Amino acid sequence: MMSVRPRCVAVCSVWLVLWVLVAADNTFTEELLLRPLASGHIHSHFEFTTTWSSPEISDAIHNYRDFEFAHYDLFPRALGEVVERYHVRELHLSLTQGLWRHRKWGYPVVDAPPGAQLWVWFTPTTDDLDQTWRDLVNALSGLICASLNFIDSTNTVSPELSYRPQGVADPWYASNSSYMRYAALPRENVCTENLTPWKKLLPCDAQSGLVALLHPGPLYTAHYHSLSLHLRPSCQDTECRSAQLELVQALSLVQLPDTSAEGYQDWTLHQLFLVPLIYSCPLANISRIYVDITDNEVSSKK
Numbered sequence: 001m002m003s004v005r006p007r008c009v010a011v012c013s014v015w016l017v018l019w020v021l022v023a024a025d026n027t028f029t030e031e032l033l034l035r036p037l038a039s040g041h042i043h044s045h046f047e048f049t050t051t052w053s054s055p056e057i058s059d060a061i062h063n064y065r066d067f068e069f070a071h072y073d074l075f076p077r078a079l080g081e082v083v084e085r086y087h088v089r090e091l092h093l094s095l096t097q098g099l100w101r102h103r104k105w106g107y108p109v110v111d112a113p114p115g116a117q118l119w120v121w122f123t124p125t126t127d128d129l130d131q132t133w134r135d136l137v138n139a140l141s142g143l144i145c146a147s148l149n150f151i152d153s154t155n156t157v158s159p160e161l162s163y164r165p166q167g168v169a170d171p172w173y174a175s176n177s178s179y180m181r182y183a184a185l186p187r188e189n190v191c192t193e194n195l196t197p198w199k200k201l202l203p204c205d206a207q208s209g210l211v212a213l214l215h216p217g218p219l220y221t222a223h224y225h226s227l228s229l230h231l232r233p234s235c236q237d238t239e240c241r242s243a244q245l246e247l248v249q250a251l252s253l254v255q256l257p258d259t260s261a262e263g264y265q266d267w268t269l270h271q272l273f274l275v276p277l278i279y280s281c282p283l284a285n286i287s288r289i290y291v292d293i294t295d296n297e298v299s300s301k302k
């Protein structure tokens with residue numbers, strides 16, 4: 001009987017050490033930027049960032065090899081499997097409803113055209129990139145429930161100057177467009193079916209953290225909304241000795257809250273999203289809400 005307790009302590013601390021080892025190379029942060037615009041609209045930009053670092057991942061990035069993931073923790077397995085299988089190095093997908101009004105609203109945090117846009121940089125390990133692209137597009141259609149399968153050779157291009165890699169990339173790679181594919185479907189309708197699978201890629205369930213604010217109703221009556229996934233290899237230090245994989249899931253929307261009888265703009269999170277924010281995501285290292293009122297100062301000086 002006496003030996004039971006110390007053994008448990010030993011076992012438990014081994015678990016704790018293992019957990020810390022595994023958890024240390026995955027981080028998750030959630031942030032919301034709220035920006036009242038001079039036009040009276042409110043721009044909300046959500047960003048959920050998951051990073052994953054390990055010697056194997058860093059090695060694959062520096063040597064332009066395919067990723068081979070082991071021990072998924074916070075990173076979404078469903079996306080990881082697609083990335084591994086289709087030789088993806090960097091991926092940007094956006095699904096947008098409505099047009100961003102630059103003249104009225106200024107610049108968005110991330111620009112996205114109406115409809116669906118997908119651009120991908122592949123590892124140089126693929127022999128038949130056109131086939132890999134087609135297969136990837138089909139896999140992503142299933143993952144995010146969008147009709148990306150309308151992407152084919154007639155609407156796919158490999159731009160020479162724009163859509164350069166946003167992550168770690170040596171010049172020989174970044175300047176060779178034969179490793180990338182770009183396609184846009186301006187008519188793709190964005191709806192609730194895309195939001196649910198996009199939320200499922202997050203480590204916390206839909207009830208905790210900032211994602212709890214994302215209910216379909218207010219989103220789909222907004223003047224503009226854009227849902228996106230950005231995956232890229234990024235540096236962990238200034239010399240980039242070790243690199244990590246970074247996934248940013250972003251959602252931007254523009255709403256027009258009611259103005260009060262006195263002409264003031266009065267709004268609350270509850271009014272904008274129709275749900276209360278109760279819990280933070282326990283897996284998040286950072287959970288923050290920022291309110292940027294610089295536009296207010298500009299308009300009051302006029």
Ligand SMILES: *[C@@H]1O[C@H](CO)[C@@H](O)[C@H](O)[C@H]1NC(C)=O
Pocket residue numbers: 124176178179
């Ligand atoms: C770009 O990459 C392809 C495939 O590896 C290669 O055949 C081609 O020569 C490269 N182009 C340049 C300009 O380096």
Ligand SMILES: *[C@@H]1O[C@H](CO)[C@@H](O)[C@H](O)[C@H]1NC(C)=O
Pocket residue numbers: 024027285286
């Ligand atoms: C978590 O966030 C804090 C700052 O709030 C930072 O100092 C720390 O390095 C972060 N931890 C990880 C594992 O990224």
